Amino acid sequence: MESCMNASTLKQKLKKNKIARIGAKVLLPNPYPKYYEKLDVDRNIILYESFYGKGMTCGPKAIFDQLTKSIVVTSTKHVWVYDDEKQWAANFKKYEKCDYVKFVKFKSDEYYKMLASAGVLINNSTFPPCFIRKPEQDYINTWHGIPLKLMGYDMPNGNIESANTERNFLQANYLLSPNEHHTKMYTEAYKLKGIYEGKIIETGQARTDTIFNADRNEVIKSLRYSGVNVDENKKIIMYAPTWKGNSFSNPQADGEEYEKLYNKVCEVIDTSEWQVLIKPHQAVFDKIKDDEKLKGCLVSPRLDTNEVLSVTDVLVSDYSSIFFDFLVTDRPIMFYIPDLEEYKDTRGLYMEPEKLPGPATDSLDRLSEMLANPYEAVKDWADNYRNAKEQFCPDDDGHVSERIVNAIFKNEYNHIKVVRPLQNKKKIFISLGRALQNGITHSFLSLLNNLNYDRFDVTAYLYEPIADDQILRINQINKNVRVLVRTGGNVATKEELSKMYFSMAFNCKGSYEKMLPEKYFEREARRLVGDCNFDSVVEFCGYSPILALILPKIKNKKTAIWQHNDLIADANRKLGHKKPLRRKMSIIFNLYPRWDRLVSCSHSVMEVNEKNLSRPEIEGKFSYAKNTINYMRVLDSLDNDCTYENFSLPASNETSFVTMGRLSTEKNHGNLVRAFGEYVKEYPNSKLYIIGEGPLREQVEGEIARLNLKDKVILTGNLINPFTLMKNCKCFILPSIYEGQPMVLLEARIVGLPIIVSDFSSVKDSLMENGQYLINSSEESILGGLRAFSEGKVPKCNFDPKQYNREAVEEFENAIM
Known part of the structure; x- marks a missing residue:
């Protein structure tokens, strides 16, 4: 520590320091990190979670049933996650005398203890964003159904929506798959091919064992206990649609639609022989469960779906994966899809309606007619049914759980297909941070469009978007890239956060760096990508202390952090x-x-950076790679007609200059505006367009007003397409005080503009022979450049963006490998 600093001085320094003040106010999201570090793993504890604690159901329940009958139960503690005491009362009662079964409430203190200490964790969905699998733990993800709807990165907005699911899959060391189609969901839709270090076990769907083995009388009892008015002497038609809407956590839930369907079907069926049950998706049930008009017919998600399917005689569904499970029964399936075209457009499907294993309709009247004689209605779909069953249920025989338990718990893999989806490509992890509207983001997007994906497997890491324009940019990332969007906050203990922010308050310098909580950074790296191992980890933003601390902890062969500017000047x-x-x-x-x-x-x-920043610890580490240019973005924009709302394009007889960049000090807009004010006195038929936004906008506006240039200098703000405006101007000018590599110069060359540029310290790599007019950043020199254009002294040159990008990508590869 700084021995000369007394307590009073230290206190004052901390009080004034923004980082320390923010750190002192940080609220911990949960106690999990404390237990992660404190508790040892107990291999005799198995934790089960199904749909965030909604019930003892699905794949976890099937494996639980197999384990509790095939392994000596006294040696193992089976812990189930529940969400609501009242809804779980029947399960509590059933196992109250079983010492080997325990229950913990979802997101309780005890829950986080179990996440950190259970030897085996089994989930059919996802654990919270804080979860990190320890090396001594096994995480089995059973998933919760064969996908009919588009999943993962195939979904609209998939780069963002997949965040915690993708992260969970990377944490898991076992993924269960019933068939090749499902395996492709993992490897292609979630892009695990090339990165996933665990095993995909493809041997059937464990939860369908229940359909083969359930006791009908016990299932009827469970239905009645949960409030369903079921008659054991009647056949059951069950309507089981999926959730709809834009958010799983807040789905559409229209009780009247369910009531309408129930009443209409009951009008046409023989109610002395048939009865109708409705099983809403578990995300919808809680929103409509208290609807009096639906009382007695709603099947709770607390009940195991496959137990209910075992007593179902006819299934009606839409896009729900439930119908794949029901195929093993050979009983009729029908599809009621009133919003098919809309759903195909907004979410998308892996199977066309004509290939479904049963008749599909968007008409409630037609559905009712079919249900009046269901066995006759499905006859023409017998071939579809058989083909679907062969494709999606080839191994569902009532013994799937047994094979899974033998493989994972006994290491017996006889006749079990195991997929290890690694491939022989160099793996790159590259981070951006926030997808802001700036040159770094555009360079990042351009780089990803220019890499050779036959040679490289690329994972891009970004912060969660906080504005619509950031969502747009994240979804513009090259489709070959696996996108990980940050989910969850600081997964650190109070002590770790205190140490980190204290160290940062003193710039992590010298002995203060030794205070940094290295375990937190190692843990966070594992939280991001699990066991994944990369050839290169790249921090492309270069402006984030927290990323500079965490990312080198990811398993790697080499790391590289970017320097986009003269950083001392920055x-x-x-x-x-x-x-x-x-x-x-x-x-x-x-x-x-x-x-x-x-x-x-x-x-x-x-x-410049090596001269200013070099010291013995980093000697020899400096390298370079120029940014690629997304020239197709420029050319495509020029091909499209474009008009602007708040200003007009310059007239052909005007002398129009244009500049583009953030409205900040280094761009030197003040001197540019003042120089243009003098120029326009000599050449009154002139305009200056300034493209960009930034913290100095009010200051620039004030200077424009002071010089009475409102009709001559136009502040456009950020533009989705700035290139049409640039094309209609006569000359591009960049009078910056300092820059990194100004991509706007390359864009101006592609547009075909003459260029005036200042002689900032790193300009020489941006110069081309007879390709620009060089000035300095003073007001007088800028004015000289403007005059030089009017005198025909500002040149333009040919520029080959394809050759430029080839060179830039080669430099990038050399820098990171």
């Missing part, structure tokens, strides 16, 4: 009277020894 950039990046950059500078490569965005930027 750190000293002022906004008003403050230097907003100084603290952050000081921390990152002190963390550079943790990285193998420090990669600048051009050779000249590297020279």
